[in-house]
Amino acid sequence: MSVIGEEEVRGSKAIFKEISADDEDQQPTIIESLCMSCFENGTTRLLLTKIPFFKEIIISSFICDSCGGSNTEIQSAGKIQEQGVVYTLDIKTKQDMNREVIKSDSATTRIPELDFEIPPFTQKGSLSTVEGLIDRAVSGLEQDQAIRKATAPEVAAKIEEFVEKLIKLKDVETPFTLIIDDSSGNSFVENPFAPQRDEALTVTHYKRTTQQDIQLGLKADDDDEEEEEQVEEKPGNTIEDMRNEVLQFNTNCPECNAPASTNMKLVQIPHFKEVIIMATNCDSCGHRTNEVKSGGATEKRGTKITLHITDPSDMTRDLLKSETCSILIPELEFELGMAAVGGKFTTLEGLLKDIKHLIVSKNPFTLGDSSNPDLAGKLQLFGKKIDQIIALELDAHIVLDDPAGSSYLQNVYAPDPDPEMKTEHYERTFEQNEDLGLNDMKTEGYLEGQSADR
Incomplete structure (x- = not known):
């Protein structure tokens, strides 16, 4: 098994090469294919490449010499992420229209202000901007307008009216919201202020439902039935x-x-x-x-732990960060949302190094064709400040804010209080309970409810 795995790895490295303008060997594969507009033969070019610090992708471009038709798309060749992701972007200026967006096949695109939605698997994946997404939606709606005007003029008039509303969005006369919900976790919306927090962009990770796993091909329809049949109580598993x-x-x-x-x-x-x-x-x-x-229940109240880093031994403190915990470093104006680095049991130094690796090394827009020198410089400066905190050259606090109360930072003075660490317990807001799925959870009163129904 290990030999097969190594051959697969070697093969993936040989096939997917990083984007480079100097690599003359990186030539696209040319395939003759049918044009769906004029049904003549056209040419499709496939390029298997890798975006630095992101993942492998397949770029395809089709051109028909007969009718002039063309089409481009992008497909992810990497793995499906462990969690789905939702990007919520409040668009208030024209600069927001230039944000780069990676939208996979499985992503749902919504604009609540217009009650507009593009369902998953109805569009091919694309690497574009916010303005490009709107232009693509407009092109899709206008595609069959000539036929509609002849067969259903009322429907065509309504679509034209809606298209005008979409086009007006590009002027950003009034703010609107763009939501990209991707169950595969392979979509991305640029944060131009990275590594600082973007006030206009909210990123939320979530666990996929069984239906979403079936849509992505991760689970068959009959998997749930087989799992129920295989569940048996075994004595002695205390x-x-x-x-x-x-x-x-x-x-x-x-x-x-x-x-x-x-x-x-x-x-x-x-x-x-x-x-x-x-x-x-x-x-x-x-x-x-x-x-x-x-391994325990959700606490009745949230927990906020604040540590003032003053001694090298602070870097060796044991730290448990749950998936619901947010991380703040006030001195760097930095905030990392829940589920960004997953649940971890490590040390404070290990967590800071994970943050640096996530922000600096894994950012998909720091290298390649999408690179921005100003953004790359900011990220490198952020990485140096993290190193300074680890070396105690920069005075800093770290804040662990967990609404589920499931995170922990070692108190080296336990059971006595730690003079440099402050632990606060607070009542969760309605929104935090909603994120944890507690608002709709009912654990009492079932029998009374059934009696009332009868």
């Missing part, structure tokens, strides 16, 4: 047994797709609660990943 046992189950490597194994263990954190630690190690390509899940 909580105490799980604490002393490392569970292992088979999976596939998220990088090379070779067979791998994931280890899972229930751990009791002193002065806190139980957590589940999961780690995956691939023998084929060496990829390693770890994730932490809370």
